[in-house]
Amino acid sequence: MANTLLLSIKNRMNSLSATEKKVASYILNHAELIPNMTTKELAEKSNVSEASVIRFSKTMGIDSFKTFKITLAQELAVSEEYITDFSIVKKKDSPYELFQKVTHVNKSAIESLSGSINKKELEQAIDVLKEARKIVFYGVGGSAIAAMDALYKFTKLGFQAEFSQDFHYMLSHIPYLNEKDVFVAISMSGQTKDVLDLSRFSQKKGSTLIAVTNINKSPLYKEADIRLATPHVEKDFRVGSITSRMTQLTIIDSLYISLFNSIGKEVVEQYQEAREEVMKLRR
Numbered sequence: 001m002a003n004t005l006l007l008s009i010k011n012r013m014n015s016l017s018a019t020e021k022k023v024a025s026y027i028l029n030h031a032e033l034i035p036n037m038t039t040k041e042l043a044e045k046s047n048v049s050e051a052s053v054i055r056f057s058k059t060m061g062i063d064s065f066k067t068f069k070i071t072l073a074q075e076l077a078v079s080e081e082y083i084t085d086f087s088i089v090k091k092k093d094s095p096y097e098l099f100q101k102v103t104h105v106n107k108s109a110i111e112s113l114s115g116s117i118n119k120k121e122l123e124q125a126i127d128v129l130k131e132a133r134k135i136v137f138y139g140v141g142g143s144a145i146a147a148m149d150a151l152y153k154f155t156k157l158g159f160q161a162e163f164s165q166d167f168h169y170m171l172s173h174i175p176y177l178n179e180k181d182v183f184v185a186i187s188m189s190g191q192t193k194d195v196l197d198l199s200r201f202s203q204k205k206g207s208t209l210i211a212v213t214n215i216n217k218s219p220l221y222k223e224a225d226i227r228l229a230t231p232h233v234e235k236d237f238r239v240g241s242i243t244s245r246m247t248q249l250t251i252i253d254s255l256y257i258s259l260f261n262s263i264g265k266e267v268v269e270q271y272q273e274a275r276e277e278v279m280k281l282r283r
Helices: 004-011 018-029 031-036 039-046 050-059 065-077 086-090 095-116 119-130 143-156 167-176 193-204 219-223 243-282
Strands: 135-138 182-187 208-214 226-230
Touching: 004 018, 004 065, 018 031, 018 039, 018 050, 031 065, 031 095, 039 050, 050 065, 065 095, 095 226, 095 243, 119 208, 119 226, 119 243, 135 143, 135 167, 135 193, 143 182, 143 243, 167 193, 182 193, 193 208, 193 219, 208 219, 208 243, 226 243
Parallel strands: 135 182, 182 208, 208 226
Antiparallel strands: none
16 A cells, blocks of 8 residues: 555554544545545544544544545545556445545546646647648547547547547558648557557658657657656556546647637637537437
């Protein structure tokens, strides 16, 4: 357990009173829920009094439960223990408790983007995308969801955008790219062979390679022309792409909104026209 506070609680379990052990046990099994709980809620869940919760915080060397929650939230934000880890099967949480945990880890992952994204690289990406003749998006697995979302959003902006999960289709498309085009490769690990192969092929044709990938141990990050780095928020072996997908979608949304802010006046009429057609279909 990587968290300093949680590790401290675990190490001191044998020295805690029976009441404090109830609080400690609940916190260790539901750490992600604690930052959003009141003293009363934790007391009820632990089957102790509110005063016992406050005393427990002081036993751990923290003056108040509020400060305890803040400290825990900060540590969870950089923790490597996530609900997508297979150890989740050892915990029997209710659907609502799992909903709260998912909300917490997604929020923390998105907030950690501020520390991984380079402002200059982001601005450079917008400049290149704005002038692109064609934009090709590619990702596999969970990253394909972000690529599909990008295709939808950039098409609405009037860009000639492409995406397909079919590797061979994409392979046949790359030879028609040139220096006026942009290839946006999306991969959490940056090690996926299909993504790397297409990325390298697109660079050979002269297109600009923008990578949405982790900064750590990512070949894609090292080879890209522009790097939109995502934080390390998930293990490679996991239940499913949850927090990593949220960071990728947030980057795509940021690119889309930035471009709309820049060229929106040129496409408002087309947006309105599409909207009117959509409304007709609802009738």
